[in-house]
Structures are given as structure tokens and as C-alpha cells.
Amino acid sequence: MFVDGEGMTDVLIVGAGPAGSHLAYLLAEQGLQVTIIDKQAFPRAKVCGGGLSRKAMNLLDFDLGPAMHQEIGGAILNYRNRDAIIKEIEPMAACTVVRSEFDKLLLDRACAKGARFLAETAFIDATESADAVSVVTSQGTLRCRLLLAADGAASAVRNKLFGKDLVAYVPALEAMVWPAEGVLERFGARALFDFDGMPRGYGWIFPKRDHFNVGVYSPFGGTALRQHLDRFTAAYASLQQPLRVEYQGYIIPLKNRRNVFQRGRVWLLGDAAGLAEALFGEGIYFALKSATIAARAIAADGIGASVADSGLYSRLLRRELLPELRAAAWMARLIYRFPKLAFSHLVLNQHINHDFAGLISGQMGYRHCLFKTAVGFPRWLLPSKAPESGGNPS
Ligand SMILES: Cc1cc2nc3c(=O)[nH]c(=O)nc-3n(C[C@H](O)[C@H](O)[C@H](O)COP(=O)(O)OP(=O)(O)OC[C@H]3O[C@@H](n4cnc5c(N)ncnc54)[C@H](O)[C@@H]3O)c2cc1C
Structure with missing residues (x-):
């Protein structure tokens, strides 16, 4: 258990799968204070073809x-x-x-760059104010400037803050x-x-x-x-x-029904955002790619006031990722019908x-x-x- 409200971290990443750990690495590399939490201890098993x-x-x-x-x-x-x-x-x-090994490798790499990892710490709820997000976890409350949700297909962050029907799987x-x-x-x-x-x-x-x-x-x-x-x-x-x-x-999340990926200081990545492709069910590449896009948006805007309003992350996703996912969905329809x-x-x-x-x-x-x-x-x-x-x- 950490001390409630202890200080403020620049970014809090929920979920240490490929999206979360890769993003933690990229942001730590930018010199940001990064905390990453996961409800499980690592290494942990993950259902995946690998x-x-x-x-x-x-x-x-x-x-x-x-x-x-x-x-x-x-x-x-x-x-x-x-x-x-x-x-x-x-x-x-x-x-x-094998995902237990691969995900641990990515997480260790992020920690070696300076990210702080809190294991067995589940996201429960969050409230956003003008310049910060207050996050309630199973181990106490944390505050951050940006809350980045990489907590997988059944994302608790998405369900709480974006509604339960945003992603189809x-x-x-x-x-x-x-x-x-x-x-x-x-x-x-x-x-x-x-x-x-x-x-x-x-x-x-x-x-x-x-x-x-x-x-x-x-x-x-x-x-x-x-x-x-x-x-x-x-x-x-x-x-x-x-x-x-x-x-x-x-489950494999194949579609973000409203193409909503961010709301103020809370962003969705990888499976939490509904970014797997339909033809083969591949999700790791898109999780990693959403992390690189988020890191680019943060590098461009910083984590000050403008990052909440600029919408750059969503624009980049719409430009660089969604057209590919839509084409994959068309190919899947064509081939599997x-x-x-x-x-x-x-x-x-x-x-x-x-x-x-x-x-x-x-x-x-x-x-x-x-x-x-x-x-x-x-x-x-x-x-x-x-x-x-x-x-x-x-
Ligand atoms: C059967 C199957 C086979 C697949 N095979 C492949 C494949 O071969 N290749 C491929 O590219 N993709 C495959 N996928 C898809 C792939 O597994 C996902 O797309 C990928 O894991 C997404 O990564 P992520 O980082 O977004 O989420 P995840 O890898 O799911 O990581 C999410 C993390 O968040 C944590 N978490 C969840 N809830 C909370 C919470 N409330 N608080 C804190 N932490 C939380 C979890 O413990 C987990 O560590 C497969 C999926 C399935 C179901």
C-alpha cells in the first residue's frame, strides 16, 4: 500500500501489457515521470497466440x-x-x-529506463479536474497529469469513463x-x-x-x-x-464503435481502445503502434494544459491506424463470408x-x-x- 495522494506523477499508465509497457518506455525516454500499475504481479499469464x-x-x-x-x-x-x-x-x-516472458521483458525495459511499476494495483475509478486526474486504485489514490489506459480488452478505465458499449469484441x-x-x-x-x-x-x-x-x-x-x-x-x-x-x-476487441480514443486527460490505447485487426485477430502490433502514436502526441504537445484539448492523439490514430483497421475488416468480411x-x-x-x-x-x-x-x-x-x-x- 502506498501513501494516499503521494505526490503527483506526470503520467499514470494502467496495464503493463505491450501497449502500457512500450508507452512507459517511450515516455520515460522523454524524461517524464512515469508510473505504471497492473492488477497482477509479473510475470503473469496472458491468453494469446503469441x-x-x-x-x-x-x-x-x-x-x-x-x-x-x-x-x-x-x-x-x-x-x-x-x-x-x-x-x-x-x-x-x-x-x-510466450506472453508471460515477452510482457515481462517489455516491462523490465520500461523500468530500466526509469518508469516506476506498482504490481497488484488495480484501477478502480478516476475523477478529472482542470489540471490533473485523481485515480482510485486497490492500493490507494494516485494523482497524475495524464491517465493512459492500456488495461486490455475488458478495460475498467474505458468502462468507467467512456461507457460500457464503446468497444465491440x-x-x-x-x-x-x-x-x-x-x-x-x-x-x-x-x-x-x-x-x-x-x-x-x-x-x-x-x-x-x-x-x-x-x-x-x-x-x-x-x-x-x-x-x-x-x-x-x-x-x-x-x-x-x-x-x-x-x-x-x-476476447479480441475489433472495433471502437464511436472512434472515441480520448476524453480530456484520459486516453485509451491498444485493446482498451478496441484496436485489434479483424482478419487475423492480431492485436500486439496495434497495441505497440498506439503507444508510439501516444508518445509522439505527448512529445508534440507536452503534458500541460494543451494536451487535454488538442486531440492530436485521436487525429494521429484516425490518420495512421484506422484506415488499415478498416481495410482489414473489409478483407475479413470478403474472405470469411x-x-x-x-x-x-x-x-x-x-x-x-x-x-x-x-x-x-x-x-x-x-x-x-x-x-x-x-x-x-x-x-x-x-x-x-x-x-x-x-x-x-x-
Ligand atoms: C486467444 C487469443 C489469441 C491471440 N493471439 C494473438 C497473436 O498471436 N498475435 C497478436 O498480435 N495478437 C493476438 N491476440 C490479441 C492480443 O493478445 C492483444 O491484442 C494484446 O494483448 C493487446 O495488448 P494490450 O497491451 O492492449 O493489452 P493486454 O495485453 O491485455 O494488457 C492489459 C494489462 O492490463 C492489466 N489490467 C487489466 N485490468 C486492470 C485494472 N483494472 N487495473 C490495472 N491493471 C489492469 C492486465 O493485467 C494486463 O496486464 C490474441 C488474443 C486472444 C484472445
């Missing part, structure tokens, strides 16, 4: 060291474990991490599968995406150092996820007769699938890919190259 795209790694731009479980050099794109297309992506498309379910000896080595350094993994959605298999992360997701939501996950895993030899399996599910058609005409089509694979690494933006898919429409009708199914290790 797929980190190269564009996310580029934003961090430091060596992940042992937190990197597997470099991902390509993608296996298929439909119910048939017609596999194997796309090698150079340089490394992505890597896999869908469920996702994953299993951690510890396979028999030699199976991971045979699977290799690729991530697998199955466009029939779940109705109007997909299934993934991401290899880690000692297990697979396997999951299903649909941007349209859905029920009976456990049944879909069981049907999906049953199609893959690598996932049969495992040594151990653990299931866990959570007609998965068989989309798979045979987009994914199996060598004229298009290279771009599609580029989305996974970030070499291709969603807007660009959507545009090329639309203008290349007549080419969809060209005969597809024979599926490169040889060597599919799944």
Missing part, C-alpha cells in the same frame, strides 16, 4: 533474446489441411513468444499442445493458417520452443468454439496424441497469395492488399498454380 509479426518487431527494434521462441520464416495457408500453399517470407516473417479460443518428441522439429519454422479452421473464421498453429499454440477465431463471433477447435485439431497429425493440452479463451471461394481464388492464386502472405509479415499493408485484390479481380479467374502441398509437415 504470434509477433515483423512489423511489430520492427516497432520494438531491440533484441528479444530468449523471449523469442521460434523465428517464423513462412506461412502454410490451407483449407481443412488440404491444398496447402507454402509461402516462404524473407527476411523473417514473424516470431513466436468477439471470443477466441486456444489450446497449448505439448506434442510427442520430434514433432515440433518436423513441423519446422512456419505458422499455419487454415481457412476452414472455424466457420467464417480461421484456425492457427504457431510453433513455440516446447509446444504448439493452436486456436480458432472468427471476426463474426460464434459459439461452440471448443467444438470447432476440436474439429480443427483433429485434422492435423502433429496435434494427435499430445503429452499435455491446456485450453484458454478470451465466402471462405471456399476466397481460398481458391485468392489464396491458391499465385498472382495474389504473395501479397496475402505479405500481410502476415507487414510487408504489405491491408489497404494496399485490398486495393490490389479488387483491381486484380479479373486475374482471380486465371487458372491457379497447382497447390504446393509437397513438404507440408502439419
Whole structure:
């Protein structure tokens, strides 16, 4: 328990996931006094496939060291474990991490820069005055000039201060599968995406150092996820007769219904702001990107009076992030509403699938890919190259 009302911190960040810790690092680097609170002690588990795209790694731009479980050099794109297309992506498309380790690494990096971390300190409520925010936590009251909410998909800050219906989300379910000896080595350094993994959605298999992360997701939501996950895993030899399996599910926030990201001295970031993308359910990149945008807005405006009114953070998000998220949502609608058609005409089509694979690494933006898919429409009708199914290790 800290002393109530003890002093004033420049910024108080709620939530030490990727958005919160990366922002803490960037603001500490600017020389601001940064306090970051989390309701949990670290390291803590987080439900997540742990797929980190190269564009996310580029934003961090430091060596992940042992937190990197597997470099991902390509993608296996298929439909119910048939017609596999194997796309090698150079340089490394992505890597896999385990979130307890990855998030601790980001938090330690922020603390090493000078941020102060208060563990097991939950946000409860906040009131804003002309020049400060008074924040009630489970450990007492803190005061800050800016309150930055990075407390995840079910954000308590958002629910309290922005209303309970601001963000729309869908469920996702994953299993951690510890396979028999030699199976991971045979699977290799690729991530697998199955466009029939779940109705109007997909299934993934991401290899880690000692297990697979396997999951299903649909941007349209859905029920009976456990049944879909069981049907999906049953199609893959690598996932049969495992040594151990653990299931866990959570929500992915796909839309900020009113595009409201800040109110005075309180800003929303990452999942709390509803900033995951709809096509793959990727959220870490967008959490990190919202942190870099917030840090830029603060660097431009400072944390004085103008920061509450300028709206720069929201304008930058609308300009740099929302168009990509909207294009991802259009692509998700197109692909998952007609998965068989989309798979045979987009994914199996060598004229298009290279771009599609580029989305996974970030070499291709969603807007660009959507545009090329639309203008290349007549080419969809060209005969597809024979599926490169040889060597599919799944
Ligand atoms: C099944 C599943 C699989 C996924 N797979 C991937 C993937 O492979 N790749 C990818 O990029 N994205 C994936 N995502 C999405 C990704 O996990 C999120 O988008 C990402 O974690 C968002 O980061 P964040 O920092 O905004 O929030 P979080 O990582 O959720 O961090 C929020 C933090 O806030 C803390 N907190 C919550 N409430 C409070 C409170 N009241 N007071 C104080 N602290 C609080 C929490 O303890 C937590 O530490 C997946 C999501 C799911 C559900």
C-alpha cells in the first residue's frame, strides 16, 4: 500500500501489457515521470497466440533474446489441411513468444529506463479536474497529469469513463499442445493458417520452443468454439496424441464503435481502445503502434494544459491506424463470408497469395492488399498454380 495522494506523477499508465509497457518506455525516454500499475504481479499469464509479426518487431527494434521462441520464416495457408500453399517470407516473417516472458521483458525495459511499476494495483475509478486526474486504485489514490489506459480488452478505465458499449469484441479460443518428441522439429519454422479452421473464421498453429499454440477465431463471433477447435485439431497429425493440452479463451476487441480514443486527460490505447485487426485477430502490433502514436502526441504537445484539448492523439490514430483497421475488416468480411471461394481464388492464386502472405509479415499493408485484390479481380479467374502441398509437415 502506498501513501494516499503521494505526490503527483506526470503520467499514470494502467496495464503493463505491450501497449502500457512500450508507452512507459517511450515516455520515460522523454524524461517524464512515469508510473505504471497492473492488477497482477509479473510475470503473469496472458491468453494469446503469441504470434509477433515483423512489423511489430520492427516497432520494438531491440533484441528479444530468449523471449523469442521460434523465428517464423513462412506461412502454410490451407483449407481443412488440404491444398496447402507454402509461402516462404524473407527476411523473417514473424516470431513466436510466450506472453508471460515477452510482457515481462517489455516491462523490465520500461523500468530500466526509469518508469516506476506498482504490481497488484488495480484501477478502480478516476475523477478529472482542470489540471490533473485523481485515480482510485486497490492500493490507494494516485494523482497524475495524464491517465493512459492500456488495461486490455475488458478495460475498467474505458468502462468507467467512456461507457460500457464503446468497444465491440468477439471470443477466441486456444489450446497449448505439448506434442510427442520430434514433432515440433518436423513441423519446422512456419505458422499455419487454415481457412476452414472455424466457420467464417480461421484456425492457427504457431510453433513455440516446447509446444504448439493452436486456436480458432472468427471476426463474426460464434459459439461452440471448443467444438470447432476440436474439429480443427483433429485434422492435423502433429496435434494427435499430445503429452499435455491446456485450453484458454478470451476476447479480441475489433472495433471502437464511436472512434472515441480520448476524453480530456484520459486516453485509451491498444485493446482498451478496441484496436485489434479483424482478419487475423492480431492485436500486439496495434497495441505497440498506439503507444508510439501516444508518445509522439505527448512529445508534440507536452503534458500541460494543451494536451487535454488538442486531440492530436485521436487525429494521429484516425490518420495512421484506422484506415488499415478498416481495410482489414473489409478483407475479413470478403474472405470469411465466402471462405471456399476466397481460398481458391485468392489464396491458391499465385498472382495474389504473395501479397496475402505479405500481410502476415507487414510487408504489405491491408489497404494496399485490398486495393490490389479488387483491381486484380479479373486475374482471380486465371487458372491457379497447382497447390504446393509437397513438404507440408502439419
Ligand atoms: C486467444 C487469443 C489469441 C491471440 N493471439 C494473438 C497473436 O498471436 N498475435 C497478436 O498480435 N495478437 C493476438 N491476440 C490479441 C492480443 O493478445 C492483444 O491484442 C494484446 O494483448 C493487446 O495488448 P494490450 O497491451 O492492449 O493489452 P493486454 O495485453 O491485455 O494488457 C492489459 C494489462 O492490463 C492489466 N489490467 C487489466 N485490468 C486492470 C485494472 N483494472 N487495473 C490495472 N491493471 C489492469 C492486465 O493485467 C494486463 O496486464 C490474441 C488474443 C486472444 C484472445
